[in-house]
Amino acid sequence: MSEHENHPASQQSIRAEAIESLLIEKGLLSEDAVDEVIVQYNERVGPMNGAKVVARAWKDPAFKLRLLTDGTRAVEEFEFTGGQVEKLVVVENTPAVHNVVVCTLCSCYPWAVLGLPPKWYKDPAYRSRIVREPRRVLAEFGVQISSSKELRVWDSSAEIRYMVLPEMPSDSESTSEEELAARVTRDAMIGVALL
Amino acid sequence: MDGIHDLGGKQGFGRVLREDNEPVFHDRWEAKVFALVRATGSAGALMNTDQFRHAIERIDPVGYLSHGYYGRWLGGVENLLVEAGVLSQKEIATRALELGADPTWPVAARPVAQPDVVGYESEASDSIRPLDTKPVFRVGDLVQARGVSTTGHTRLPAYIRGRKGSITAWHNGWVLPDSNAHGRGENPEHLYTVAFTGLELWGEDSEPGLVVHIDLFESYLIQNLSKS
Numbered sequence: 001m002s003e004h005e006n007h008p009a010s011q012q013s014i015r016a017e018a019i020e021s022l023l024i025e026k027g028l029l030s031e032d033a034v035d036e037v038i039v040q041y042n043e044r045v046g047p048m049n050g051a052k053v054v055a056r057a058w059k060d061p062a063f064k065l066r067l068l069t070d071g072t073r074a075v076e077e078f079e080f081t082g083g084q085v086e087k088l089v090v091v092e093n094t095p096a097v098h099n100v101v102v103c104t105l106c107s108c109y110p111w112a113v114l115g116l117p118p119k120w121y122k123d124p125a126y127r128s129r130i131v132r133e134p135r136r137v138l139a140e141f142g143v144q145i146s147s148s149k150e151l152r153v154w155d156s157s158a159e160i161r162y163m164v165l166p167e168m169p170s171d172s173e174s175t176s177e178e179e180l181a182a183r184v185t186r187d188a189m190i191g192v193a194l195l
Numbered sequence: 196m197d198g199i200h201d202l203g204g205k206q207g208f209g210r211v212l213r214e215d216n217e218p219v220f221h222d223r224w225e226a227k228v229f230a231l232v233r234a235t236g237s238a239g240a241l242m243n244t245d246q247f248r249h250a251i252e253r254i255d256p257v258g259y260l261s262h263g264y265y266g267r268w269l270g271g272v273e274n275l276l277v278e279a280g281v282l283s284q285k286e287i288a289t290r291a292l293e294l295g296a297d298p299t300w301p302v303a304a305r306p307v308a309q310p311d312v313v314g315y316e317s318e319a320s321d322s323i324r325p326l327d328t329k330p331v332f333r334v335g336d337l338v339q340a341r342g343v344s345t346t347g348h349t350r351l352p353a354y355i356r357g358r359k360g361s362i363t364a365w366h367n368g369w370v371l372p373d374s375n376a377h378g379r380g381e382n383p384e385h386l387y388t389v390a391f392t393g394l395e396l397w398g399e400d401s402e403p404g405l406v407v408h409i410d411l412f413e414s415y416l417i418q419n420l421s422k423s
Contacts, residue, residue: 011300012266013224018290019273020227022282028238033230034223041219041226086321087366104203104352106248107264118217122264125208131354132204135402140210147403155203157350158369158386158410159244159322 046115049080050163051184053090053113055177058168067165068092075113085112085161091154092165093191098145099164100138100191102130103156110161114186121190131155141192164191197344197353199256204354204396225265231272240279241272242313244322245376249348250274258303270303278310313378317370324383326368331413332387336362337420340389340411348376351415359420360391363408371412385413 023029053075057064067074071088088110091099103109107122120126129137131153135145145151154162166188172180187193220226235241241250251259254270262270276282284306292298332338342357350372368383375381393405 011297012262012269013222013227014291014294014296015273015287015302016224016227016231016269017294018287018296019231019269019276019282021294022286022290023231023234023238023276026281028281029230029234033233034227037226037229037233038220038223041229046219086323104354105200105350106251116219118213119221119264120211120213123208123211124202124205124260125211128202128205128208129211131407132206132397133402134405137211141213150404150406151402153405153407155352155407155409157352158366158372158412160366160386160388160410 041116045111047186047189049078050113050189051181052078054165054184054189055181057165058180059177071163080112085110087160088113088163089160090163090165091152093167097150097152098191099152099154100130100134101154101156101162101164102127104131105157108156108161110163113163114189118186138192143192143194164189166195169195196252196346196348198252199259200252201353203352228265228268228272232268235272235275238276238279238281240275240281242316243375245348245372246313247271249376252348253305254303255301255305258301262303266303273304274306277304277306311377317381322370324368324370324381326383326385330365330385332362332416332419334362334365338362338389338416339418339420341415341417345373347373349373351411354396355391355409358391358395360389360395362387363390364388366410387411387413
């Protein structure tokens, strides 16, 4: 179902503006609150944070062990700001296991390490299908997972947030941590892409 | 509640549509809704995340599917602001008409006349509440999820109800959304990650090697099959 065919976003925009203007008049909202949101999520929070975590795990086996044992504490080493994760669990892709993350009930997502989720992650098609036919969904994303692999779907139903530690590309052994981080994509950390 | 939000396993939605180079916000109004959520909290009309999730679950189900993520948030925010008496739906509608709204456009909000009152705010910034009580289940236990639905907020999805799975992790105590969303207290419970096989969830047609892991509160689990 298209989000915009029947109900143009402009109607939602008007409704939001109506509520905004009333709240401003009542002194409950400041004029610059929207700009603060835009700056926060465009500049300070995003998948570049998660990519740094993944790259360090690839380069530093002791950090990787800490990350997989207690993701929340391991990520604190980076001092990310602007998004809270109460408990972060990092799940590792291996030759035997592929992991993918979803929230079927709403759209829970590890904001602190990945920023705000893409639209498709929040849409009914992904939320309904990934727990039932993940291999078909992943194939549509261009990802083929061997039928001999275990496919673990993590449905984020409580306040624990999940992030995938992708397998390191085989040609990147001698690459620096910074260069590795640049190769890590948001989709790989959700589990819908391979690197 | 058995709402439209409970999408796991529903069929017929078709391909997952992705955008190349998707912006963080598609339009300024999406960020505006974000700011409205914060203002709703400051106004005392939104006390916790569970209450917000339930407010979104209570919007018009057709709007839930067609208004998009920030449209759902907008419906939830309007529910809460109206229910708390901060704004009336009439004054919102009047202002929207002044701004050029189409009066036939289906508004998603469905505020109720006698809403729950969440009369407390948590002192903690998180929902982790370590418990002195011992967890009923242990890692490795085979358990069955509760089989019936509830009318209020819950984080037990329909596709898990009545299914058997095994506990793979124990996370100590967490605020219970089923209670906290309605202002009935935090009532923390032990939380577990439970693994359900594709065969158990979807039958013989399941894809091979599928295992769904999901976090479930202790009261969602009705028996310990490994002890019987």
